[in-house]
Amino acid sequence: MGKVITLGLQKGGVSKSTTTGILAYLLANDGKRVLVVDMDSQGNVTELLTDVTANEFIGRSIYEAVIYKDAEKYIHKVSDNLDLIPANNFLALYSRWIYTSKMIVLGEEVREEIMPYKGKAEEQLDILLDQVRDKYDYILIDTPPSLSEQTSSALVASDYIIVLYECSKFCYSAIPNFMESLEIAKEVSSHDVEVVGILRTLNDKRRSDSKVFNDAIAEDYPDLVFKTIITRKASTGRLPFYGLSDNPELNDALSQFKEFYQELVERIGE
Template sequence: MSAKVITISLQKGGVGKSTTTGILAYLMAQEGFKVLVVDMDSQGNVSDLLLQFDDIEDINGSTIIQAFEVGNIKPFIHKTDHPNIDVVPADDFLATLARLLYTDSLYRNENANIALHNLLEPIKDGYDYILIDTPPSLGEATANSLVASDYVIVLAEGSKWAFTAIKRFLGTVDHAKVVRGHEIDVMGILRTMTDSRRSDMKAYVEVIGEQYSELIFDTIIKRKAATGRISIEGLFNNPEIKDALDQYYKFYAEVKQRLGVTVNG
């Protein structure tokens, strides 16, 4: 097998990127797919979601930034409590990525934004999917994630600032295609965090749907307490997991359809 790389992104915080990355990994893993999650956000939220550490210091010195430093990602792959999910975690030190890429002799002779792609290439045989969670900015971490991707899932809540971010985000994907010299498929736009009591959110959900009718997923993820509590309870020993994930099954079905995956049963 050679993993398909999927980045979950938008340069806006709080749209559900880390939550969706974790849930998608879980749904894929439950169907028997081998999944590696790469955390490219120095906040380390999806790392915490999957590893449930008491203290972020627990992973200190064994994260994605060290993989960039030594030019090898393998020693920094952590097992999780799910047999089909591994993770390369991130912590605050990932904030030094740009400096590393522009000054380290390892990267001097290549485009700084192809480094993650090169790190992932040798481990793709071990996974069906590699999911990359990204920070709320269009800096080096996101650029590297996009260049490494075969597919990109854009997340957007129903807000003006998410709506206006989408256009600039899609422009950045176009730049990434040039660096990679390869097609990067924008799989779709997932509308998230919708609060039915807010007419302004509903209006922007509709605006995004009209403006990007070719790209949107039909599924719209609503704000729901059980889904938010995944950040506390995790995914693997969560007594309300069914309730937390129910809205995501339809989304996952759409993802599989767009990936051209057929699963029996």
Template sequence: MTRCITWLHNISLEQKLINDMDKDTMARIIAITNQKGGVGKTTTCVNLAASLAATNRKVLLIDFDPQGNATMGSGVDKHALELSSYHLLLEDVPVEQLIVDAEAAGYHLLPGNSDLTAAEVQLMQVEARETRLQQRIAPVRDKYDYVLIDCPPSLNMLTLNALTAADAVFIPIQCEYYALEGLSALVETIEQIREAINPDLEIEGLLRTMYDARNNLANEVSEQLLEHFGDKVYRTIIPRNVRLAEAPSFGAPIIKYDRTSRGAIAYLALAGELLRREHEREQPETVENDDACSDASSSH
């Protein structure tokens, strides 16, 4: 990853220019990442996409992980793909031809599979390699409300592309012993990318996943996250849930597999919190007035 950061400082001014389209008409791009595997990253990407789509938002999920689990979890067979996100990066196939309708999941999908394993090496030969994803998805950005990117569980060139293209980063975290150690490295990388190439990149939030309130260590790590990151830690907590773990094997998001399960309720709540936070950022005066009215009402 050190090499990736070094490359950032060699990017030309032209590659740093932000598309001058009206941002109100463009999708908000959120990279969902954590270099530690097994933290619920793909589960969060698939189920947040489905939950946002359930609120009538137009959503595109980009599977950027060579494991292709987000593709399978969306009901698309990664083994049967003729075109994938690999071709987005390294071939001249229009992005519109790569997007499939994951009808059962409720959103559009730019699928991925093991072909992406070779992409990092081949990207070394590509000019402006760090901004490849940003450039290639630009033609469809105005067609969606949200674009979610499922990043690989490592800080490599694929993840760098995702963070360069993104407006924000969402970080799923399992509340365990090494959680904070890995998080500090990721936050440092995000800061370096912000300074070098993507000044608008922000941390949308941290999400506690696979949470078991009976576990003392989980509670301790949760408290440490709140202490270090404050409001960046989402109130919504994703619990350990059997139905949530089963859903990917049926190629369906949890709200399609079992909408009444604790996992489904949690991810619907997560989508609601994301939308509420975004609304509060866009209209802070309205929120402050609402809070003032609430305080006044409670005093009577």
């Protein structure tokens, strides 16, 4: 059974999508079968993995997959071991569907359809992933920067959560709220979902302010913080531009994530 890992925090620009894409790439290159599920309407991890704009996937995304209860049909093959269920702007209609059962069918002619569901709202992604869990070793879910329906669905479907912590005060404040949301998700989830670690990201080597935030979170969650601290690096920043295939600086962009990868694999087991 594939292990489902959500990368999240209800805070923008903390490296959720970048880390999801890189982790998926490293796992797949290590011979693991990986599915990435994009639960963010920005479609950033979709673009990172496919090198095309997320709008290419209009009508062929996670929005349709969950509502039509069909995972296989909406899987896009990225490489031998790496699959993706993409997202685009229209995932912003997800909450509307959850609350009204109304979906927008996107094709040559745009129309509305009533698509009811059974069970709880937050379980719908979990129910979908049950169809493909045994096809993969890992399923990674990228989430939006808010505590939305997409985020709670991802938490409920997960076995593990990686919290992304960009070293700043606002991020520090976001963590307890996120942990609280996880406790609420646990009440619905059929999985023994747990935080596998907090990854400190986007540290600027030229600035000393990161240290106080790095230390504060390590003091609060000594067993959860990964030892690896990810720094801001030009080649990593350029990754969405040059992509994950045919990128001459790929090794440099990914190098600092390899230690994090080792720590993660040690924590969750092979």
